[in-house]
Amino acid sequence: NAGVMQNPRHLVRRRGQEARLRCSPMKGHSHVYWYRQLPEEGLKFMVYLQKENIIDESGMPKERFSAEFPKEGPSILRIQQVVRGDSAAYFCASSPRQNSGNTIYFGEGSWLTVV
Amino acid sequence: RKEVEQDPGPFNVPEGATVAFNCTYSNSASQSFFWYRQDCRKEPKLLMSVYSSGNEDGRFTAQLNRASQYISLLIRDSKLSDSATYLCVVNNDYKLSFGAGTTVTVRA
DSSP states (O other): OOOOEEEOSEEEEOTTOOEEEEEEOOTTOOEEEEEEEOTTSOEEEEEEEETTEEEEOTTSOSSSEEEEOOSSSOEEEEEOSOOGGGOEEEEEEEESSSOOSSSOEEOOOEEEEEO | OOSEEEOOOOEEEETTOOEEEEEEESOTTOOEEEEEEEOTTSOOEEEEEEOTTOEEETTEEEEEETTTTEEEEEEOSOOGGGOEEEEEEEEETTEEEEOOOEEEEEEO
8 A cells, every 4th residue: 555655754954955855656646746834834835746847836935945756756855955944844745637635645744854 | 814724722622522613714716625634743634525515524524614714623522533633724726725723632
């Protein structure tokens, strides 16, 4: 029962380093979404990708953040030159087609701590 | 203004009690509505969809009021295992907007 797989589950980075978070969608799912949850806040949409395409990155910070979903391999969320404010839980989700609300499945999340 | 606003609680109730809470959303064009459950340091999990006609799933009852733009959740006969944070979620196209959550603690 392979759900959405995220790794690493926990990541500690020093300020200025890079963080790479990986997400393998559920089998048969070609749509991937990244959400960020800051402490004491709700999840916030970051980016929506299909294989090799960024569909909507309106929730991504303008600098230092990028996402990709290559033809082969997992989706990657990359954060360059991390700052303390990037400390959060990053959740990946996938769906078999464009999400209509209840067709989306979340991974267990990657917890980033910037020290 | 936040897209989805929830009373953070916490609601601390004894086993067997009924607890109810709601949320409001700002976008009147929102298309679908859900309650999710999130346990501490876990991913959010879909609890139930919410419809204007109201719907039940076991001990859980959800209601949507489109005119007032609020969504409610009622839990009857609370169990210890119901202790969690309940997230009000609104869908617009493919984007989910989450409330910050309402924390419920059920005590023995």
